[in-house]
Amino acid sequence: MRGAPGGIVVLAGGVGGARFLLGVREHARASGREVTAVVNVGDDAWISGLRLCPDLDSVMYTLGGAADEERGWGRREESYRVSAELLAYGVGWPWFTLGDLDLGTLVARTGLLREGLPLSEATRRLAARWQLGVELLPASDDEAETHVVVPREDGRGSEELHFQEWWVRHRASREPSAFVTRGARPPAPAPGVLAAIASAEVVLIAPSNPVVSIGTILAIPGVVEALRGTEAPVVGVSPLIGGAALRGMAELCLRTIGVRPDAASVALHYGARSEAGILDGWLLDPADGELSPALSQAGITPLVRPILFTSLAETAAIAADAVALGA
């Protein structure tokens, strides 16, 4: 069905994953490979009866050339007429402003889901418009949303917030004690995900948030087993440079799950395949070069090279080096 041999499979979150995928697509076009993106759906939410899939849409808009690159999220030339109406009616999340163009995607998706289509099929239909040149797969068709355990504001005990509420409303200011997945049942991998991993030439882990983006994909039963079982090498790109994430709140999330926020600790958290983990190789920045021996020692082949996405050509070169590291 998909994941043709010779293909590159990328596990990715939202904006960072989307930008990495631009480079992967560029490299894949040059080298005649196909690309399958397996995208995190843990950030998804129902908002005013509409299905929000921020990571899928970030990838779709970015690869489709419709993303607002300056702002870093959403659509270019966006407007907010519908959201102003929702605010006037006093419904929805007043702290979550959906653009009109973005709402078009949400309404279209919701209509397809309400017709009974699984998210993967709805995603395929939406993506067809954009001619992405990349197969876009949600990690799961199931609703399994990330919640964040934080102290209650009155200081008495803790409470759970939806990831979006924690991230967008509170700007991650309330210190989390845990991330948990909530849904009717454990999520299953979407059709095609495990097959794509099994038949891939190489699997890349995008420099997305290791906890709430990549971690959420890896938590889907069957995914880690597929990564461990595939003949394809699995190579990741560090989401941290010099101990800091380039975007988002990877450090905070890593500290929450007890992982030191540095380029090597993330790789060791994913683990070497030889040690019941998933990684064969890892790209880290020269700023973190001194951490590479620890990776070699743990059975993960390090490649030290600049990993900043300074241009499309450079991102494609990073992707090419990641593919080459696995070969």
Add this chain to the structure above:
Amino acid sequence: MRGAPGGIVVLAGGVGGARFLLGVREHARASGREVTAVVNVGDDAWISGLRLCPDLDSVMYTLGGAADEERGWGRREESYRVSAELLAYGVGWPWFTLGDLDLGTLVARTGLLREGLPLSEATRRLAARWQLGVELLPASDDEAETHVVVPREDGRGSEELHFQEWWVRHRASREPSAFVTRGARPPAPAPGVLAAIASAEVVLIAPSNPVVSIGTILAIPGVVEALRGTEAPVVGVSPLIGGAALRGMAELCLRTIGVRPDAASVALHYGARSEAGILDGWLLDPADGELSPALSQAGITPLVRPILFTSLAETAAIAADAVALGA
């Protein structure tokens, strides 16, 4: 709960009903009465996962001062960015263009319905924004949508179209053989509808389509019994002048159900209360003055007076005369 004694209850459809309600509200303010509008929901539909309630929204926008009076439907200063996206995705009804402001109402309503609120409560919350000065009740909380039986386009037998598809897509050009209601179960009157009728000072039948607007309300089990049982007089305003409807397709709908499209036949179709019908009085235009003896003879008190809504003051005067006719 509602329908305070001294209140005017109006059974109404969309645009025509909304304009009549403007006059009723004007008269009610001047005379210290309360108004409850019981609005048709037979035109409602799910469109791309959103709940469309055209008649409720026409009434809400018109009484709220937000309607596009020139065009005759929808919101003023409307835009179509979301609909353009739906079209680009190839979803929804390409022949049904929803404005962005209108979509705000649909998204807000759908969010409330998805939270589990009945339509009547969702309507109450939406209407609160507009301070209508009229209590707005959907005729039913149940989904019971009007479908139209038309000949198949290949001439072989007949098929059912949703009312919106027949009306908006085909502009009522496919000759109907019947109107039918489709839903999971027979619709029940929304909370407050029967009580409002029972405790009303007067019940007015707006000059809305007698088949697909008023007829759909009357088809809800319990409504006709309430109209027959109330101590309030029931007075209607003819939707036809000189055999022609001022808007819509009342003639075609009436012919379909075997009623002659003239001002008296509509009243006789509703029937006199003394003859197992619902009407005590009926307003008809001087153009139809010669039909009034037939009404008197049937037990319906006629009032011949101009019934064109030429101004708000004139519409209020029509409403006042309708109320007075019942008294």
